[in-house]
Amino acid sequence: MEIVKNLLIPQIATVKKIINETTNIxxxxxxxxxxxxxxxxxxxxxQFGQISVFGVGESTFVINSSPLVKEYLQFSVMKTxxxxxxxxxxxxxxxxxxxxxxxxxxxxxxxEGRNILFIAGGIGAAPLxxxxxxxxxxxxxxxxxxxxxxxxxxEDFCFQYDINxxxxxxDIKVIQTIDNACYGWxxxxxxxxxxxxxxxxxxxxxVAVVCGPPIMIKYTIEVxxxxxxxxxxxxxxxxxxxxCGIGKCGRCNIGEKFVCTDGPVFSLKELNKIxxxxx
Numbered sequence: 001m002e003i004v005k006n007l008l009i010p011q012i013a014t015v016k017k018i019i020n021e022t023t024n025i026x027x028x029x030x031x032x033x034x035x036x037x038x039x040x041x042x043x044x045x046x047q048f049g050q051i052s053v054f055g056v057g058e059s060t061f062v063i064n065s066s067p068l069v070k071e072y073l074q075f076s077v078m079k080t081x082x083x084x085x086x087x088x089x090x091x092x093x094x095x096x097x098x099x100x101x102x103x104x105x106x107x108x109x110x111x112e113g114r115n116i117l118f119i120a121g122g123i124g125a126a127p128l129x130x131x132x133x134x135x136x137x138x139x140x141x142x143x144x145x146x147x148x149x150x151x152x153x154x155e156d157f158c159f160q161y162d163i164n165x166x167x168x169x170x171d172i173k174v175i176q177t178i179d180n181a182c183y184g185w186x187x188x189x190x191x192x193x194x195x196x197x198x199x200x201x202x203x204x205x206x207v208a209v210v211c212g213p214p215i216m217i218k219y220t221i222e223v224x225x226x227x228x229x230x231x232x233x234x235x236x237x238x239x240x241x242x243x244c245g246i247g248k249c250g251r252c253n254i255g256e257k258f259v260c261t262d263g264p265v266f267s268l269k270e271l272n273k274i275x276x277x278x279x
Contacts, residue, residue, distance in 0.1 A: 007099050007102065007245070007246050008099075008246070009099070010050070010052050010058075010097025010098055010099050011032055011033070011034065011037060011097065011098050011099070012032075012033045012034075012095055012096075012097065012098075013030040013031060013032050013033060013073075013095065013096050013097070013098045014030060014031050014033055014093065014094070014095055014096075015028055015029075015030050015090050015091070015092050015093065015094050015095075015096060016029050016030060016031050016072055016092065017029040017072070017092060018090070018091075018092055021076060021158040021159065021160075022155060022156050022157075022158060023155065024078055024079045025076055025077065025078045025079075025123055025158055026076070026077055026087075026088055027064075027074055027075065027076045027077075027158075028051075028074065028075050028076075028077065028087070028090070028096075029065070029072040029073070029074050030051075030072060030073055030074075030075070030096060030098065031071075031072050031073075032073075032098065033095075038070070039070070041070075041073070041100075041101075042067075042101070043063050043067055043073075043100065043101035043105075043130075044067065044101070044104075044105030044106075045067055045105055045106050045108060045127075045130040045131035045133075045134050046062070046103070046104065046105035046106040046127055046130070046131065046237060046264065046265045047062070047063055047100070047101040047102060047103050047104070047105050048060055048061060048062045048063060048100065048101070048102050048103050048239055048242070048245070048264060049061060049062075049063055049073070049075065049098055049099060049100025049101060049102060049245075050097075050098070050099040050100065050102065050244075050245045051075060051077075051087065051096055051097065051098055052083075052096060052097035052098075052099075053083060053086040053087055053090070053096060053097075054095070054096075054097065056082065056083050056086040057082060057083035057086070058083065058097070058099075059077075059081075059083045059084060059087070060239055060242045060243070060245060061075040061076065061077060061126075061239075062075070062076075062126050062127045062237070062239055062264075063075065063100060063101060063130065064076055064126040064127065064129040064130055065129075065130065066129075066130055066133035066134070066137075067130050067133070067134055068133065068134070068137060073098075073100070076123060076126045076158060078123050099245060099246075102245045102246065102260060103245070103260060103261070103263060103264050103265070104262070104263060104264070104265050105265055106131050106209065106235060106265050107235075107265075108131060108134060108135065111135075111142065111207050112141045112142060113141070113142070113143065113205075114142065114143055114205050114206060114207050115142075115143040115144045115145070115146070115202075115205055115206040115207070116135060116142055116143075116144075116145050116146070116206070116207055116209065117146050117148070117201050117206055117207065117208040117209070118131070118132060118145070118146065118147040118148070118209050119147075119148045119149075119150075119192065119196065119208060119209065119210045119211070119212070119220055120147065120148070120149045120150070120210075120211050120212055121149075121150045121151070121192055121211070121212025121213055121216040121217075121220075122150075122151055122152070122156060122158070122212060122213065123158055123212075124210075124211035124212030124213065124216070124217075125149060125157075125158050125159055125211070126158065126211075127211045127237045127239070127264075128147075128209060128211050129159060129162065131209065132145075132147065132162075132166070132172065136166075136169070136171045136172060139171055143205065144173070145171060145172040145173065146172065146173045146174075146175070146201065147166065147172055147173070147174045147175065148175045148177070148192065148195065148196060148199070149163070149174065149175070149176050149177075150176075150177045150178070150179075150191065150192035150195065150212070150216070151176070151177075151178055151179075152178065152179045153178055153179070153180075153182065154178060154182065154184075154185055156178075157176065163176070175187070175188060175195070175199070176188065177189060177190055177191075177192065177195045179191060191216075191219075192212070192216055192219075192220055193216070193219040193220045193222065193223045196220060196223045196224070196227075197223045197226070197227070200227065201227065203224075203227055203228045203229045203230070203233065206229070206233065207233050207234075207235065208224050208229055208233060208234050208235070209235045209236070210224070210234065210235070210236045211236060211237050217236055221234060221236070221268060230269075231267065231268040231269035231272060232267055232268075232269045233267075234267060234268040235265060235266070235267050235268075236265075236266060236268070236271075237263070237264045237265050237266075238252075238254075238259045238263050238264050238266065239259075239264045242259050242260045242264065243260075244260065245260045246260060246261065247260055247261040254271075254274050254275050255274045255275055256274070257274050
């Protein structure tokens with residue numbers, strides 16, 4: 001008989017590795033202490049988890065390791081409050097709680113046969129990371145792949161180790177932009193929506209996936225609409241609205257929908273049905 005996991009109860013996990021991404025963002029690679037649970041753990045690109053620091057609190061983070069990697073789970077954390085500060089103060093070998101996987105995921109099967117335009121701002125690259133890994137691994141099922149990644153400064157890009165590999169792979173075109181010019185920077189300069197409008201990607205047979213700060217998402221989607229992308233071809237995530245992760249607290253509702261159970265991934269068409277003129 002299949003054992004159904006109680007998502008109200010955190011599983012105990014160990015922090016195996018900590019990566020300093022930027023001055024205020026770290027990535028944790030954690031391993032479930034129960035070997036059988038780790039072996040059988042499966043998630044889809046876009047799903048999230050709740051990480052708890054015992055005695056402090058619990059916060060929501062997208063799972064951003066590759067869904068094809070079984071040795072660990074990776075979460076990236078920006079220091080913004082009490083619990084995220086406690087996570088930043090963790091050391092390798094310490095224990096945390098994990099409730100995962102939660103939520104829905106990017107409809108990557110429906111994207112087959114199409115061009116994919118990934119657009120990320122800052123830590124917004126985290127939800128895209130597992131999707132990019134999956135699609136590159138299954139590149140024969142997709143057309144052209146492009147990543148537009150925006151950050152305030154060169155030091156604010158997460159996953160630079162991935163970016164370097166992707167640039168050299170030939171599998172995906174990577175474009176980086178920073179807000180203001182600085183010494184030594186030889187790539188794009190300007191806010192994400194402005195660079196997107198400058199690039200003028202074709203909407204034909206293309207899906208756009210946008211993740212980042214809410215204000216960046218708003219103005220980027222406005223540009224996509226100007227470029228004739230349909231609401232059905234634009235996807236984003238709304239992790240920041242979540243709290244409990246399982247539809248119990250009621251804090252993440254948009255209309256009659258809960259972001260944690262009906263999302264966090266939504267098409268613009270879905271969002272506009274839930275909340276008129278969402279963007």
